[in-house]
Amino acid sequence: MTVRGAALPVIVLTGAGALAAVFADFLHVAPNRLLSGPAASPHVWALAAVWLLAGALGTVRVPGRTFITAVLAWAGVVGLPLLAGMDARALLEGAATGTRIQLGTGFWVMWLAATLLLLDRLAAMSRPVRVLAWVGVPVALAGMAMAGTFDSLALLREYAAQHAPFAEALLTHVLLAAATLAIALPIGAPLGWWAWRTRRTDGALVGVLAFLQTVPSLALFALLIGPFAWLAGRWPALGALGFGGTGAAPAVFALVLYALLPVVRYTVAGLDATAADTREAARGLGMTRRQVLLRVQLPLGWPVLLAGLRIVAVQTVGLAAVAALIGAGGLGRFVFLGIGQGATDMVLLGTLTIIALALAVDLFFQSLLVLTERPA
Structure with a gap:
């Protein structure tokens, strides 16, 4: 043995x-x-x-x-x-x-x-x-x-006592993450294509996005309160729609800023996954740049692109917890209220649910990759 x-x-x-x-x-x-x-x-x-x-x-x-x-x-x-x-x-x-x-x-x-x-x-x-x-x-x-x-168990008894607000917080957390992805992808993917097309992957755009990643999330949320409050005061119609210094608007804006860098980088990596010889061969067959992008580069770079989307989604689910500090709601509310009250069970209820939600998102994208990837 x-x-x-x-x-x-x-x-x-x-x-x-x-x-x-x-x-x-x-x-x-x-x-x-x-x-x-x-x-x-x-x-x-x-x-x-x-x-x-x-x-x-x-x-x-x-x-x-x-x-x-x-x-x-x-x-x-x-x-x-x-x-x-x-x-x-x-x-x-x-x-x-x-x-x-x-x-x-x-x-x-x-x-x-x-x-x-x-x-x-x-x-x-x-x-x-x-x-x-x-x-x-x-x-x-x-x-x-x-x-x-x-x-x-205390954790389940805490859930039973907080059932209604917990369900509302879970829905809000999911909506914050979904809204972030829905905004970040249409912005980040074209920016990634532009950076790849112009070979400016180390330029000002990526530098600014990388700098934003270094700003602590709590500080960024706090910094956005003033500008968004000014916008709501300047245009009352925005305030009437719930657009203000606190709430979902600055939270989603901050989450989008954090999501843009990985979206851009993985878009560039996905487009680079297709060898130059393959792209040239496709152009030699009479394909336009648009056709090469849609029929060659995107299918071949799909695993990399989906991996990037998976990372962005999991990151957003975690960062959305901090949004509770500026009144956006979500599962972070249970974490911070529990810390303030010294209630460990409330902290665990919020934290474990965020972890489970992140794992579920990760599993979803892994399953999507398995179902959509082409056999070698």
């Missing part, structure tokens, strides 16, 4: 999971939503044993070790929330009304380690297996959520 270099991720991740099981808190029993409480880790040694077993199976020559380790990792991704929900329900029996069962550091470290381990093991498997595994995770978690398995 030997340990190979490819098993290093398994050793690191299972070791981190075992250490988290033993030394970190799985749950916290808090007296209310604002205060912390004592730790509760009822399955310390059982969880540590599972992690060590996964590590052993993933590092020695055992038939089907990759598949077995992947199964254990998938069970961890799904089973840890199930275990936390069951423990929370047991801990709440006979407890005071305001008691909250919060997820501890040990849970998050182990869940992240299980997710990364699953990602590592699935990389060596076929696409149908990967798709089945990743689709199975949200399906299983959604099924348990609908069955009420997680209702005793």
